Amino acid sequence: MSNYWGYHLILNCSKCVPASIRLQSNIYRFSKSLVEKIDMVPFGEPQIVMFGTGNKKGYTLVQLIETSNITAHFVEETDDLYLDVFSCKEFKENDVIQMVDYYFKPTKYETTFLRRRAPELR
Numbered sequence: 001m002s003n004y005w006g007y008h009l010i011l012n013c014s015k016c017v018p019a020s021i022r023l024q025s026n027i028y029r030f031s032k033s034l035v036e037k038i039d040m041v042p043f044g045e046p047q048i049v050m051f052g053t054g055n056k057k058g059y060t061l062v063q064l065i066e067t068s069n070i071t072a073h074f075v076e077e078t079d080d081l082y083l084d085v086f087s088c089k090e091f092k093e094n095d096v097i098q099m100v101d102y103y104f105k106p107t108k109y110e111t112t113f114l115r116r117r118a119p120e121l122r
């Protein structure tokens with residue numbers, strides 16, 4: 001058994017294909033495909049809401065999963081994507097990247113992968 005409680009992928013993506021982040025149905029398909037690809041169990045349907053103004057405007061995705069959540073914000077002004085996948089069940093970072101590449105085709109991305117646990121009491 002792992003000493004970690006959770007696994008958290010933070011993915012910052014630059015210059016996605018503009019139409020891909022502006023189409024709610026594409027974001028919906030991405031969410032469904034990602035949950036399946038990383039072998040998670042969705043808790044309800046993904047919430048995909050357009051909001052914000054100026055350089056903050058874009059869709060936000062929230063998909064609850066039995067082991068935590070998947071969230072993303074798609075920035076229309078810059079065509080950027082900010083994705084977080086957090087789960088107490090392990091998943092492969094590369095599987096997430098493959099899904100992002102397929103659905104949004106960013107020109108560049110950076111990743112941070114954290115193994116999380118609460119500090120021990122002494």
